[in-house]
Amino acid sequence: MEYKMIVLVKQVPDTKxxxxxxxxxxxxxxxxALPAIFNPEDLNALxxxxxxxxxxxxxxxxxxxxxxxxxxxxxxxxxxxxxxxxLLSDRKFAGADTLATSYALAMAIKKIKDYxxxxxxxxxxxxxxxxxxxxxAEKLNVNQITCVDKIVELKNKEIKVERSIEGGYEIVxxxxxxxxxxxxxxxxxxxxxxxxxxxYKYAVTPSEMSSYDEEYLKTTEIDQSxxxxxxxxxxxxxxxxxxxxxxxxxTKVKQIESVVLEAGEFKNIDNTKPGLxxxxxxLMNEHILG
Numbered sequence: 001m002e003y004k005m006i007v008l009v010k011q012v013p014d015t016k017x018x019x020x021x022x023x024x025x026x027x028x029x030x031x032x033a034l035p036a037i038f039n040p041e042d043l044n045a046l047x048x049x050x051x052x053x054x055x056x057x058x059x060x061x062x063x064x065x066x067x068x069x070x071x072x073x074x075x076x077x078x079x080x081x082x083x084x085x086x087l088l089s090d091r092k093f094a095g096a097d098t099l100a101t102s103y104a105l106a107m108a109i110k111k112i113k114d115y116x117x118x119x120x121x122x123x124x125x126x127x128x129x130x131x132x133x134x135x136x137a138e139k140l141n142v143n144q145i146t147c148v149d150k151i152v153e154l155k156n157k158e159i160k161v162e163r164s165i166e167g168g169y170e171i172v173x174x175x176x177x178x179x180x181x182x183x184x185x186x187x188x189x190x191x192x193x194x195x196x197x198x199x200y201k202y203a204v205t206p207s208e209m210s211s212y213d214e215e216y217l218k219t220t221e222i223d224q225s226x227x228x229x230x231x232x233x234x235x236x237x238x239x240x241x242x243x244x245x246x247x248x249x250x251t252k253v254k255q256i257e258s259v260v261l262e263a264g265e266f267k268n269i270d271n272t273k274p275g276l277x278x279x280x281x282x283l284m285n286e287h288i289l290g
Contacts, residue, residue, distance in 0.1 A: 001056060001156055002056055002057040002058040002059075003052055003053075003056055003057075003058040003116045003117060003154070004058055004059050004061075004114055004115045004116050004117075005049045005052065005053070005058060005059070005060050005061070005115065005116065005117045005118070005119060006060075006061045006062075006063060006109055006112060006115050006117075006118045006119070007042070007045050007046050007049050007060060007061070007062050007063070007077070007082070007118075007119045007120065008042070008045070008062075008063055008064070008105055008118065008119070008120035008132070008133070008136070009038065009039065009042040009043075009045070009046065009062055009063070009064045009073050009074075009077060009120075009121075010039040010042055010064060010065070010066065010070075010073070010121075010124050011036050011037070011038065011039070011064065011066050011069065011070040011072065011073045012036065012037060012038075012039045012124050012125050012126040013034035013035070013036060013037075013126050014034055014035045014036070014037045015034075015125050015126065036069065036070075036072070038073045038076055039073075039121055039124045039125060039126075040121070040125060040184060041121025041122050041123065041124075041182060041183065041184050042073075042120060042121040042124070043121075043189040044121060044182045044183065044184055044186045044187055044189060045119040045120050045121050045180075045181075045182040046060075046062070046077060046080060046082070046119075046189065047080075047186075047187045047188070047189040047190060048119055048148075048151065048180070048182050048186055048187060049117070049119050050080065050081050050190065051151075051187070052117070052151070052154060053081070056154065058116075059083045059084065060081070060082045060083050060084070061082070061083065061084040061085075061086065061112060061115075062074055062077040062082045062084065062085045062086065063086045063088060063105060063108050063109070064085075064086070064087055064088065065087075065088040065089070065093060065096075065101060065104055065105060065108075066087070066088075066089060067089060068087075068089060068205065068207060068208065070087060070089065071087050071203075071204070071205050071208065071229050074086075074087055074203075074229050075200060075201075075203050075229070076192070078196060078199075078200040078203055078228070079192035079193060079196045079197050079200060080189070080190060080191075080192060080193065080196070081190075081193065081196065084230070085203075085228065085229050085230065086108065086229070086230040086231075086232055087205055087229055087230065087231050087232070088104060088105070088108050088232050088233075088237070089205075089231060089232075089233065090233035090234045090244075092233075092234050092241060092244055092245050092247075093234065093244055093245050094245050094246070095245050095246035095249060096244060096245050096246070096248065096249055097249035097250070097251035098127070098129055098131040098132050098135055098251070099135060099248065099249060099250060099251070100243060100244050100245060100246075100247075100248035100249045101132055102131070102132050102135035102136040102138075102139055103139060103239065103243050103244065103248060104234070104237070104239055104244050105132070105136050106136050106139035106140050107237040107238055107239045108232060108237045109136070109140060110140070110237075110238075111232070111236070111237050111238070115177060116157075116176045116177055116178075117159070117176060117177065117178055117179075117180065118136070118137070118140070118142070118177070118178070118179040118180070119179075119180050119181075119182055120132070120133045120136075120179070120180075120181055120182070121133075121181065121182060122146065122147055122181045122182060122183045122184070123181075130146070130181070133146065133179060133181040134146060134179075134181070136179060137179035140177075140179065142177045142178060142179055143174045143175065143176075143177070143178045143179070144178065144179045144180070144181075145161055145163055145172050145174060145178060145179075145180050145181075146163065146180075146181045147163045147164045147165070147181060147183055148161045148162070148163050148180045148181060148182050148183065148186060149161075149162050149163060149164050149169065149183050149185050149186050150162040150186060151180075152171060157175055157176045158173060158174070158175055158176065159173070159174060159175075159176060159178055159180075160172070160173040161173075161180065164183060164185070200228065202220070202221055202222045202226040203226055203228040203229055204222065204226050204227055204228070204229060205227070205229040205230075205231040206227055206231050207231055208229075209222070209224070209226070209227050
């Protein structure tokens, strides 16, 4: 049996390179100050979908909500084996919290209509809330299993998975359709396919295509056949303006405090036997050892 899958992915700031300019005064992330990457656990979700497709066949649709630059994670999804990519982009989506984000994503999924499994990362590294997946499932009124480490069995219209819990794991079985949130321990995402990179390296959205002037197009291999990334705004998915972006976000940041980490007191220990003996003695006196 083939399965139709939808994977929700996000382009996020690389939090490993955080700086003092990472946040704006209004409490939103200053994405221009940080390099953008494919959210790590969303890559795990994509890999899990690709594994299902490899074994059973089917179709993988990718949805990402973000600014035009987020089209890059959609190209990377095509490079790995996705079949259809959709960018949910609209200025009216800006400033969305998890409630407004999950609403917009659910409306996009409803536009696709026919699906068996929705997959997404357990959480995004820019917010760490782990709320968007479960909230999207609730709005779709479908079963959900969070923190999935392993798909144990997929047969006909039922799925059995292993999910992590505090102190161990549990096996959960449910009927399709279902939304799964995937952990970083589930798999090792595959690299790009060289053939797919050659095929999709010039994939663009309709707005990207319209921004190129004729002289530039004459010097590249880009033409209408490269308009592969679908572009949906709020009206395209039937989203109500009062439920998207800042208007649909009850979460408000009241204050931001910049935290500066400074080195405290330190003591150099000689790499000698007397030096180490002195260190051990001091640790024992402080009841750290002993």
